[in-house]
Each structure stands twice: as structure tokens, then as C-alpha cells.
Amino acid sequence: MIKCRDVMDVMERIAPKKLAEEWDNPGLLVGSPEDEVRRILVCLDVREELVERAKAENFQMIVAHHPVIFRGLKKLRTDLPDGRLLGALLRAGVAVFAAHTNLDCVEGGVNDVLAARIGLDPATLVPLSNADSLSESLGRIGKLPKKIDAKAFAERVKKGLGVLTVRFISGGTRPVKTVGICSGSGAEFIERAAFMGCDAFVTGDVRYHDAQRAASLGIHVIDAGHFATERPIVDILVSRLTEELGDKIEVVADDRARDFFEIV
Numbered sequence: 001m002i003k004c005r006d007v008m009d010v011m012e013r014i015a016p017k018k019l020a021e022e023w024d025n026p027g028l029l030v031g032s033p034e035d036e037v038r039r040i041l042v043c044l045d046v047r048e049e050l051v052e053r054a055k056a057e058n059f060q061m062i063v064a065h066h067p068v069i070f071r072g073l074k075k076l077r078t079d080l081p082d083g084r085l086l087g088a089l090l091r092a093g094v095a096v097f098a099a100h101t102n103l104d105c106v107e108g109g110v111n112d113v114l115a116a117r118i119g120l121d122p123a124t125l126v127p128l129s130n131a132d133s134l135s136e137s138l139g140r141i142g143k144l145p146k147k148i149d150a151k152a153f154a155e156r157v158k159k160g161l162g163v164l165t166v167r168f169i170s171g172g173t174r175p176v177k178t179v180g181i182c183s184g185s186g187a188e189f190i191e192r193a194a195f196m197g198c199d200a201f202v203t204g205d206v207r208y209h210d211a212q213r214a215a216s217l218g219i220h221v222i223d224a225g226h227f228a229t230e231r232p233i234v235d236i237l238v239s240r241l242t243e244e245l246g247d248k249i250e251v252v253a254d255d256r257a258r259d260f261f262e263i264v
């Protein structure tokens with residue numbers, strides 16, 4: 001048996017807290033470093049059904065990508081969703097640790113896993129945002145092994161992420177070789193990617209006017225969804241935590257969560 005503190009130490013090595021954006025809220029958000037841990041559940045989101053599972057299957061700790069407490073908490077009302085969730089965690093005695101933008105940025109983190117899934121050559125990756133190193137950048141720019149047609153690239157993204165559909169915004173007839181990515185919600189970087197010479201940009205949460213801007217800048221955009229661009233990190237985190245702690249505890253992926261968005 002180990003303590004929460006030991007998991008926190010390993011997570012600090014995987015995704016140092018100092019890499020997080022200023023507005024972010026990573027770290028141990030529920031529980032105590034002294035809590036004992038035998039089983040860990042790894043997920044993107046702490047949802048109510050996940051807390052139920054943690055309780056039923058004896059997980060003492062959840063390691064999540066999205067912080068369960070994000071905006072300032074001013075009340076803990078259990079008749080409202082946020083308070084209900086936190087109340088359920090406390091009653092179940094389940095600790096929650098979050099690695100958010102620090103896990104997005106860090107080498108080997110969410111963006112690098114996404115880059116690998118969509119076929120970017122890892123040796124070509126450079127920061128997308130204005131940063132000195134990959135580990136300080138929320139996104140990446142990388143190259144495909146060879147130029148391909150934009151729609152063919154969209155198909156590659158679908159296959160790499162295991163999704164049936166993506167939203168495709170055409171930037172014209174240019175083929176795709178240089179690709180910008182930002183896992184999760186990265187439409188704010190479309191313009192930067194275009195100016196840095198990207199043929200295409202892959203992210204989630206793209207809005208109508210982002211699409212309009214992309215089309216006018218002549219960059220293809222593939223909106224593969226917030227969930228799908230981040231979900232691959234869950235299995236990677238399970239392996240990393242198992243590598244470091246696996247002889248003492250069991251680490252399991254949340255394999256039941258689905259994208260909130262369904263195609264109907």
C-alpha cells in the first residue's frame with residue numbers, strides 16, 4: 001500500500017506543476033496526501049458515475065486530466081452538480097488529483113500522444129505557442145512523412161483517434177505536410193498555426209467564426225472533438241503510473257466514459 005503523496009510525487013515527475021498555465025488548477029484537489037491508496041482510476045473527467053464506480057470497486061484515488069475544482073468554489077451545495085460531485089467524493093473517501101495544462105504541455109503528454117496518433121514525425125515537432133521548449137508549449141507543429149490530400153489527412157485523423165466523424169474545414173486546395181495541433185480546445189491557435197506555415201490544424205471545440213477565419217486564412221482545420229483529442233492520454237498515464245507504482249498498487253483506465261457529443 002502507498003499514500004496519495006507517492007502518487008503525487010510520480011505525477012510531478014510525469015507532468016511538473018510549474019508547466020501549468022497560470023489560470024489552471026492542477027494538483028491534489030480532494031483528499032489528503034496521507035490517504036492510503038491501493039487502486040487508482042485514471043480518467044479525463046470526474047463524472048458522477050465514475051465516483052459510483054470508484055466506490056463500488058474500491059478505488060481510493062482518481063487521477064484526472066480536467067480539474068474537478070476549476071473556477072473559484074464559493075459554496076458546497078449538494079443540491080447542485082458541483083457540490084453533489086464533491087460531496088460524493090468526500091463521502092466515498094476518494095481522493096482526486098488533476099494534471100491539466102501541465103500534462104498538455106509536457107513532453108510525452110497529451111499533445112505528443114495526439115501527434116503520434118495522427119502520424120506526425122516526432123523528430124519534427126516544435127512548439128506551437130511562443131515558448132522556448134516543447135514542454136512549455138500547449139500545442140505542437142510537426143510534419144507528416146509525406147504530403148497528402150487534406151481529406152485523406154482528415155481520414156487519417158479519424159483512424160488514429162478511433163472516431164467515426166470529424167468536422168472538416170477546407171482551407172482550399174493545398175495538400176497537407178505541416179500540421180499544427182492543440183489537444184482539447186485550441187481554436188485560439190488557428191491564426192498562429194496559419195502564420196507559422198501549417199497546412200492544417202487539428203483540435204477540438206471549433207466555433208463557427210473560428211471556421212470562417214480558418215477558411216479565409218487558407219488553413220484546413222480538423223475538429224476531431226475535445227474528448228477524442230485528449231482521450232489517448234488516459235491509457236498512456238495508466239502505463240506510466242503502472243511502470244512506477246505497479247508492484248504496489250493497481251492502476252485502471254476509465255474505459256466507460258464516452259464523448260458528451262453524440263452523432264444522431
Ligand SMILES: [Zn+2]
Binds near residue numbers: 066183184185230
Ligand atoms: Zn481538455
